[in-house]
Amino acid sequence: GQEKFAPKEKLKAFEEKIQIPTTTKKLTILECDLKNAKLLEKIIQSVKPKFIFHFGAQPLVIPSWEDPVNTIETNVIGTLNLFEPIKKNKIKTRVILACTSAEYGTTTSLQRPLKETDPLLAIHPYGISKIATELLARQYYINFGIEIVNLRFFNQTGPRKIGDACADFVRKIAKIELNLSKPIIEVGNLNSFRDITEIKDSARAIWLAAIKGKPGESYNVCSGKKIQIREILNIVLSFSSKKIEIKENISQKLRKTDEDTIVGDNSKIKKDLGWDATIPIEDTLKNMYNYWLIYYSKKGNKQSGD
8 A cells, every 4th residue: 555655655665775585676566456355365365475564545534534434444344355365375474554643542632652552542434444453453363373563653754745734835835936836825733743753764664563573562653752733834934935824724624623742652662673763854854845846846747746
């Protein structure tokens, strides 16, 4: 699943950061809808993968409100469709399951970094669907011995990312800087705090989970630091030479419900896997901004990406 990032960014970051033990650099891409159980089983029978990095999902909050049935079918039934052929065909593999900090939901009211042992009290269909996938993973590990490691990703971003606050800000301001857009930005809630990790750091966590992670366990993938969305916007605004008007609390930019603060405790993943976030958010935002400046400067891309 690569839909959170523009073309193959997660895979690209993974390849760049990790030395994958393989006899060839050529990758074969096999496309499959997770809801197509028969085709998925056929692929698993044929490939017999040593590792499965399960990132296929409907990963967005607002679409999960708009179409909760598709979210549940894709995320929960799709995951079930993955686990079943592994069990049925006795495939010896290790699954790295992409989960989310959205599972914690109202637990964020604890006003401290969240630990893996804290209650999972999701407040939207997306978060609920990912709790269900973790429970499925636990059941298949306990009852059938399938090695599954759960990674609870907090906010991730990086160059080519689309669909989050960081990406929206850098893309819009890059277009304004190039005089491709009016100097006005419409935003939602700027007062919330988030824990944001660069995708290249996340890629290291994924591989370390594959080779060192404890089956049946969940790990927070996070920086352990919080930053306000308003501060992120101000950092990106500092990159531009333009005077830009900010319009806040635009209704279509707001979620039905939104956690005030989401910050994780990463002590477990540090201890078990030796992982930590290393890339400062300022560097990440600058790299993202420069990427979109180059992208929109190229002929043919000037009107794309909105």
